[in-house]
Amino acid sequence: MHQLQPSFENAPERAKPLGRAIVVTSGKGGVGKTTTTANLGTALAQRGASVALVDADVGLRNLDIVLGLESRVKYHVLDVLEERATLDDALVADKHSEKLFLLAAAQSREKEEVDTEKMRALILALRERFEYVLIDCPAGIELGFRNAVAGAEEAIVVCTPEVSAVRDVDRVVGLLGNRFRPQLVINRLRPLLVKKGKMLSVDDVNAILRLPLLGVIADEPEIIVTTNKGEPLALRKDAPTGAAYHAIAARVAGEDVPAPMPVTKETFFDKLGALFGGKKA
Amino acid sequence: MWILKGDSYELLGTWRVALLRGKGLGLELVFAGRELGEAFEELEARLAERPGFYRGTSALANFGNEPASSDVIARLQSLLIEAGIELRAVTGSSEIEALARDCGLTYESGEIHAAPELERRRALRPRGEVKLSESARSLVADFAGARADIAQRRRRGEASVPQLELAVQPEPSEPERSRAAPLHVVEAPPPTLYHTGTLRGGQALHHSGNVVVVGDVNPGAEIVASGDVLVFGRLAGVAHAGAQGDEAARVFALDLTATQLRIATFIAADGENAPRVRSVPEAALVRDGRIVIVPFDQIDQLQERGISSV
């Protein structure tokens, strides 16, 4: 445990109650955990909360890319855990949101090198200074997963409307148990495909998962673009996806806001399909 | 299973592979894959269990690839005659065929019915052969090997669920013996495990006894019980009832859409891929050598009729 020195200008005041530590997980890879972590964190910070994002995917770090901060990372989680750097050294201020900070993962290290107890202590230290600590969990259910979960008190589970994703997420929810009060974000929904019966619906997914639903995000090409460019969509509050993340953030914060659902208009991909498939919506 | 021998009880052991199987109007005595002495003991015990019950029926002796001799046939016949059963025919390898000729018995060729099929019954079916659909038939061959292996493991004494340890009371010493009645070992039934909450993929419940789940069993989850399995919710994973060999075990669910069902050494899976809408709670049980599914209100009727496998 380090002595915490609020030495940089945007340092939040020490809040009396501990911040909330939420792990964003799924089991299945590629469903959008990192994108969700980045966007939810951005939305929460835009609403005025102090947020720390922790990338727990040692060796396969990506949260920094999604936020466009890869060139600014000087120290990572293992540097802090192994006491080569302080939290202050390692926390990277976000480019776009004032109260958002990133603690990056190590790229050239292994997950086995993380000490679970130290990780737990690190998250606790972060909770003492941030209102929200979001932990981006690696894929799988191995040690990396267990380390990411250590120190968290809540969980957000991300799932895509596909049978294999639902199976994997179900496994993770089983492993988490009741303690984490997991809530669900369904990602990459294509309303038109659901309508055509070629994709699972929200009800199909939750018939098995039976979790409280935070919101549903539609699949849009913009998401790929923005992750490649490092500009989370949540920065565009008025665009549908950005608004959806803000609604999710509001719900996480406890506001009585309805769960965002994608509008059943066609997405860009659907239009292409319709144009050439000869079938109209 | 307890046998009355003289005026005390003896533990015979749990039933292993099905020995007596109801086949339409007759019995099939399955010696295939079994040690003959053991099989005879079991047969004697079964017949002694219900004297007179089988009187008037005929039986087919299925030796499979086991060898038999005319002595064996003679022994079998005398045993059956005592119970009022006629040995109608024998079946098995070509040696058996030769033996049948020598003993003046009818030899039946043809495959032994192996793996069971999942049957949907809205109305009660009469006894008799049920048609297998094409996809169902294709599962038969698949499971035969696996089922044989589970049967083998059962014979070797391995079970999916640990056997109960029975504590045996020590013999009373001389002076006590004259005072107290001899102590009997009583097998207490194992407790039923109640699980409240949904069983998620990757979770497994293994229990000696019955298992009740108040909640769903998701795909990828597994229940293995030596007794019955009852799911007060949707069963979508794999359930194995009667895992120590009890073919009378059943699987119940409010919504029975298991990935796979197993009872004792029988395994079955739904041949169709489309999920069906279920409107009533159902039970799966073994009947006529296969797993069948009936609506809950018809279970009693099914067990009244004729000879079931237990």
Next chain:
Amino acid sequence: MSSRKIVITSGKGGVGKTTTTANLGATLAKRGKRVILIDADIGLRNLDLVLGLEKRIVFDLVEVAEGRCQLRQALIKDKRFESLSILPAAQTREKDAINEEQFASIVDLAAEAADYVLIDCPAGIEAGFRNAIAGAAEAIVVTTPEVSAIRDADRVVGKLNDRGKPIRLIVNRLRQEMVRSGDMLSVEDVCEILSVELVGIVPDDEEVIDTTNRGEPIVLDETSRLRPIYDKIARRLEGEIVPFTNFDQPGFFGRLIDALKAG
């Protein structure tokens, strides 16, 4: 000819390892090869699901490793093909239920009965990944043309190089219209970053999700544009020089047409 043991890996999850394993395996089987697919993702098994074989699982990889059954009893034969079988992973166990030696010996055993053994690797670079590559003699790395996927693929390539296994690359889920608009990396970019021999380019196809949900590999669909693509990959694996489909067509209509049709 000795059999080939190939692990399909990526590092990043969700880029299409399982779908690739299933479809490539099916394609090789259709071409007359004896193929055994092994799901190495213990605890998060999906290969059985993607092939629609989940109801027929009786024994799994861990039970074979523990000697509780024979390999041939655990193998599930896919009836739609002449010679395709899969060895499912265990669902109720963890990845430490098996070690590298055990896995490697099972792969060797499978190799005695097959021309191709394809191993579906779990996501990540932890123990599950290490077990999966222990059994293989070659690797196919699957990536999508996105920065995070490429970065992870790069890490994996590094680890495979350390073990001296020949590596080939499949670029999956290409959306050419996004490449053209500069929103997605081109295949050339990807190959340059990873410096690995390219063996396939698979365009994005919205039918894939539905087919995996239904358990019917897309190469079974004769009208699917992905079928000839996987066929080309199979041929390249066999050593044939097959030119890559040119997804780059000039003009406005060319751009839109690319998104849906491919040759």
